[in-house]
Amino acid sequence: MELEVFAAQLKFSLDRFQSEACRALEAGHGVLVCAPTGAGKTVVGEFAVHLALASGRKCFYTTPIKALSNQKYAELVERYGKASVGLLTGDSSINPQAPVVVMTTEVLRNMLYADSDLLRGLSHVVMDEVHYLADRFRGAVWEEVILHLSEDVRLVSLSATVSNAEEFGSWMATVRGDTEVIVDEVRPVPLWQHIMVGRRMFDLFDNDAQAQDPAARLVVDRELVRHLKQREAAARLESWEPRGRVRGGRGGNTNYRPPARPEVIARLDEDGLLPAITFIFSRAGCDAAVAQCLRSRLKLTTEEQAAEIAEIIDRHTGALPKADLAVLGYWEWREGIERGIAGHHAGMLPAFRHAVEELFVKGLVRAVFATETLALGINMPARTVVLERLVKYNGETHAELTPGEYTQLTGRAGRRGIDIEGHAVVLWQPGIEATEVAGLASTRTFPLRSSFRPAYNMSINLIDRMGARESRSLLERSFAQYQADRSVVGLVRTVERNDAALAQLADQLGGVDGEFFEYAQLRERVRARERQLERQGRTDRRQDAVESLTALRRGDVIAIPVGRRSGLAVVLEVDSDATDPRPLVLTEDKWAGRVSAAEFPMPAKALGTMRLPKFVDHHTARSRRDLAAALRSTGIVAPGRYGKRRSPASSDRELATLRRALRSHPCHSSPDREQLNRIGERYNKLARETETLRQKVAATTNSLARTFDRILGLLGERDYIEQGELGAAGATGHGITENGRRLARIYSESDLLVAECLRHGAWKGLGPAELAAVVSSMVYESRQDGDVGDRGPTGPIRHALGETVQLWSALRADEVRHRLPLTREPDLGFVTAVYKWARGEPLVDALLAAGDRGQALSAGDFVRWCRQVIDLLDQVHSTAPDPEVRSAASKAVGAIRRGVVAVDAA
Known part of the structure; x- marks a missing residue:
């Protein structure tokens, strides 16, 4: 047996779930393995590699991110040698003909669409971190691969623990054939939960009680609860004021200061709990934490370790241009690492990040402050994980x-083979409840939800490969539709039960042909019309209020008719937002703030005006007091009564006709009217609820196929598919035009817009740096809302961007008409930065040009965006119909790939 040969090469014995999965794989089954982080799932993937090599076939090992691909490539090279292992990512192509190739999942998806020769002889595919298919931005790629892979390829899917593994496995068996689901929920290294209050460390759970009865329910440690109650009571006493008012919010303790980060790390070091990863949900927070530690005396390394660290740093960063080191923050970063302290986040230069990862794994960096991106599969386990907060920006x-x-x-806490236990530490602060943390730590329900949706590139590739009928069939086999259909089962049963109840109620009303059923339906029409007119009245009132608020001018005195702020107010700042204007006002009671249409059941009207200073500081009490006094002295009086709007129902002819018909109906004077009315109301309410459910079922069933058909409709109108081939769901052929073949090779969030720009020649006549600048608008996303950058540093750039935005606007209008998801607006925030960089200007100038709100872009972000621009330029080079555009794209790639962008391009 090959499993015995494989196991003999390992330095450890296989766990039960590993053996079970490997045996299933050797028996010819596909496997889905769900296990906790660090449990050793990848051993199953490595056995798939072993099986492929032993049989003289190929194995592809896919990962969601390039960093993981590089990591796995290095591991497999160490085991099998460079000749047997290849690597394919957006940046690297090493030995792609090898029998074992590591790649990102997108690369495999693109190979499947292109029917690449590299697929010949493929027997196994490992999909590491397959739970990524829930990712709303990139998750569809995983399902595309699962659905498109040849049936004779054995699929090894490795996932974090999810609560609906059986559902996912059942779908896999449906679309891939025999698939065994192996679930293991036991962590290989036990994890102890703690809360750190000040410098005191408490166990979160009563571990003694748990040791006596492992099956007992987890109970929060009593000493922790008692200590927190005492602290809150003391805080209330400390913050008591003479007026009997308690300062502070939840817990009443605004003066509490958690221990400084160096103190926390020092405390962990005393207890032997390093190395530790502290998760801070902010890049700036990670950098600030490192700086705070550097200002302290904290040092976690010896002189010998610092020397070893220096060698590894030089290996990772030796190729960086010396002139750029200062702007990259190199010296501060190096000092921190040599003291055993580092940050880790996507804003760091990749060379810095990879050095931190290697040093942490070697135990030379002992305290890392990281954003949550570190938790996404990168191999950096620690003895302890610290959470500063339980809230993050999503x-x-x-x-x-x-x-x-x-x-x-x-x-991440607990290193297999190194630690006998791991530790999770939550830093307490006012507002954190021990029971809240206990709930997070003890809950084990993490359902996997598909994010699969048809898109333009996917649709054009589907119909090119298999035609419309089979494409629809494939979409209906997706995990997204599988989950949707399972949810529909319950809705359909409810509809069936409701139909039976409606039939019984109709019988009590004398049957659907009876007079009282007719009377009940007439009453329902009256109620429906009243509800419709009420909604219309609310809409009209809001629109009138919105229009009146946008018409106000600075210095207008108005009356706020309702709410806590009712009375006179003066407008300090206008707001011309046509949908939700919120002018800034100051009331006669000295309150300053923004008011909305909700506070104006009657339109706002200027009762007069008052002169205001050129600048009003409404934040200061003195300014508010003086202005309120001036407002009261104007002599303007708020109206005593604001009047009432006339209800639309009072003049509606249709409603009047229905009410007359109701009063003249024979059943209106029936002695049983009230009793039968109650039955009729129950019938009508249940009928409305049932119709809503029917609409939900209709919207869910075959929802992906309907979206696909809408996409085909739009692509047909725009000459990507031959119009004559479009037809009913039974149509078998769709002719792909030359434009369509171009779109099939563009993999971008804005794929159709890129294809439209190439089709219409919007990017013709641009030089390499100018083309790079314009192409950046397709990939860049400003971190701050509303920051779309300038219109470009040169005339040709401004002209090309103008045409690009026009094409986007026309496309968006068509997407609205076809009821399709909208292509995002081009973002101009990186235009000047990449233009400067491609022209050879210094890094510092490019970073400043790409900054959000006056703050320079981080070096890591700059490199990441440059590489995305390079990726799209490569696609433009291979797909553009104009040879000058292809040439400019090729030259632009070379111009961007220099300096920090070229170093450590992993």
């Missing part, structure tokens, strides 16, 4: 950590 708002996020972060 891209839209500050939200509390989910149990899944908490488990993923703390899963």
